[in-house]
Amino acid sequence: MIKPRPAIENLKKYRPPQEGRGGKMRLDFNENTVGCPPQVIRALRRALNPEMMTRYPEYDEGRRTLAAYFCVKPEEMVLANGTDDAIKMVCDTFVDPGHALLVPAPTFPVYEFFHNVAGGKTLRIRYDERFRLPAHDFVATLKKERVRWVALANPNNPTGTQIPKSALKSILLAAPQTVVLVDEAYQDFSGQTILPWIRRYPNLIVTRTFSKAFGLAALRMGCLFANPQLIEPLQRGQNPFAVNSLALMCACIAIRYDENVRKYTQTIRANRVGLCRWLDAHDIPYVPSSANFVLTRVGERAPEIARLLREKKILVRDWSYDPHLKGYLRFTVGSQAQTRRLMSELERLKHLIQTPNGARAWKNMVVYSSAGWFA
Ligand SMILES: Cc1ncc(COP(=O)(O)O)c(C=O)c1O
Numbered sequence: 118m119i120k121p122r123p124a125i126e127n128l129k130k131y132r133p134p135q136e137g138r139g140g141k142m143r144l145d146f147n148e149n150t151v152g153c154p155p156q157v158i159r160a161l162r163r164a165l166n167p168e169m170m171t172r173y174p175e176y177d178e179g180r181r182t183l184a185a186y187f188c189v190k191p192e193e194m195v196l197a198n199g200t201d202d203a204i205k206m207v208c209d210t211f212v213d214p215g216h217a218l219l220v221p222a223p224t225f226p227v228y229e230f231f232h233n234v235a236g237g238k239t240l241r242i243r244y245d246e247r248f249r250l251p252a253h254d255f256v257a258t259l260k261k262e263r264v265r266w267v268a269l270a271n272p273n274n275p276t277g278t279q280i281p282k283s284a285l286k287s288i289l290l291a292a293p294q295t296v297v298l299v300d301e302a303y304q305d306f307s308g309q310t311i312l313p314w315i316r317r318y319p320n321l322i323v324t325r326t327f328s329k330a331f332g333l334a335a336l337r338m339g340c341l342f343a344n345p346q347l348i349e350p351l352q353r354g355q356n357p358f359a360v361n362s363l364a365l366m367c368a369c370i371a372i373r374y375d376e377n378v379r380k381y382t383q384t385i386r387a388n389r390v391g392l393c394r395w396l397d398a399h400d401i402p403y404v405p406s407s408a409n410f411v412l413t414r415v416g417e418r419a420p421e422i423a424r425l426l427r428e429k430k431i432l433v434r435d436w437s438y439d440p441h442l443k444g445y446l447r448f449t450v451g452s453q454a455q456t457r458r459l460m461s462e463l464e465r466l467k468h469l470i471q472t473p474n475g476a477r478a479w480k481n482m483v484v485y486s487s488a489g490w491f492a
Pocket of ligand 1: 146147198199200201202225270273274300302325326327328334337338339
């Protein structure tokens with residue numbers, strides 16, 4: 118029996134996305150629920166030919182095009198096979214066994230996953246009861262502990278909450294020798310970015326993806342941005358052909374039609390307001406979101422509600438496996454028709470949903486409603 122590295126031996130199995138999602142209403146992975154710009158599909162069909170398939174990818178022109186779109190220099194950017202690959206790149210470059218990662222909890226689990234693969238240990242600081250990032254605790258930990266890198270999703274998944282710029286600034290300044298990765302996967306929905314700060318903070322890495330608003334999750338295309346001094350080692354250790362030619366070509370076409378993406382994000386924001394109004398009207402608490410999803414507290418029967426929705430071919434994400442998010446479902450916001458369908462199915466399941474006034478489980482909980490946060 119050939120043994121793997123200890124880090125792999127100790128690794129808990131990653132829970133892969135569910136299979137068999139085709140043909141269902143996918144409100145579970147925060148994807149674009151409508152489709153990528155049709156021009157991308159047309160260009161892809163035109164580009165496909167046997168000769169192009171035989172060639173290894175060439176990156177220079179695509180990198181220049183994407184850099185111009187994001188208003189950075191090519192040397193301030195690395196192409197990645199999705200944000201997941203960018204996260205792995207950070208671990209490959211900076212993490213040795215025993216190094217510490219600092220993350221908020223709950224957050225996107227892939228930071229910790231690749232950090233564990235590298236043999237690192239993780240320090241977690243919980244969001245407070247109103248799902249605000251305790252920035253002071255981050256700063257205090259960074260001053261006290263040796264932390265190799267910090268990962269912050271902004272907006273955060275699964276809460277949808279934004280981290281104020283002042284908090285990001287204090288974290289970046291607290292430990293200049295600590296790499297701070299700010300994952301802006303949902304930036305297109307929030308409108309807030311700190312991408313230009315890569316010129317101000319030498320320890321900052323920002324990531325963006327084409328998987329969400331742009332609707333290209335299947336292709337796996339992301340970008341990592343930082344100061345050239347930080348980019349250089351990341352690039353040195355990178356898989357030389359991590360990004361495939363078609364993904365890069367499609368990203369370059371998608372940005373030409375980013376008007377489609379703007380319209381899509383506007384629609385999603387409007388539908389998010391609609392969904393939240395409906396939740397308010399039904400006294401169902403949720404976390405106010407800046408992303409394309411809403412974390413909603415439906416109570417102890419959350420797994421059953423998710424299952425019944427699945428029977429109706431609506432997929433939602435059940436976060437009950439996290440001990441601090443028992444009773445929470447995360448709904449991706451889709452088109453108006455999709456959102457209406459979700460609301461009408463939830464209406465049908467209303468008898469299973471626990472509202473703050475109706476359930477003992479809600480005693481002493483801080484929850485959100487149209488009137489704001491209350492205990
Ligand atoms: C915060 C966050 N970052 C990154 C990703 C994954 O991005 P990609 O598809 O580019 O790997 C997700 C996907 O759900 C996410 O929620």
